[in-house]
Amino acid sequence: MKQYLLSIYQPDGGTPDPEFLAGVMHELGAIRDELEAAGCWVFGQGLHGPETATVLRARGDDVLVTDGPFVEGKEHLGGFTILRAPDLDAALH
Numbered sequence: 078m079k080q081y082l083l084s085i086y087q088p089d090g091g092t093p094d095p096e097f098l099a100g101v102m103h104e105l106g107a108i109r110d111e112l113e114a115a116g117c118w119v120f121g122q123g124l125h126g127p128e129t130a131t132v133l134r135a136r137g138d139d140v141l142v143t144d145g146p147f148v149e150g151k152e153h154l155g156g157f158t159i160l161r162a163p164d165l166d167a168a169l170h
Contacts, residue, residue, distance in 0.1 A: 078161045080119060081168040087155035089127070105156075112160055117168075121158035 085105070092098065112118035127146040134141045146153070162168035 078163055079168075081160050081162060081165070083121075083158040083160060084154055085123075085156040085158070086152045088152050089150065109158070112158070117160045117162055119159040119161050121156065123156035124154060127153040 093101070109118060109121060130144075130146045132143045132146070134143070160168060
């Protein structure tokens, strides 16, 4: 079976209010439970905020290291899940 990355994006800015965040976390938990029950879940984790990022960029034989996010945006990758599925159609369902 192939493995697929499920990216979880979140808006930039402060932490959402606890009531809203609880709803989001509940939905993410339900998705994980469903993936685990189907035998598809491999691994998943939340990430630190973009202000803690370090960007590595290959330049020929050298690697340029830059602190902080490289691109400003309205959202950032907040977490991810790796799932196992026989093909993309199965991964999307």
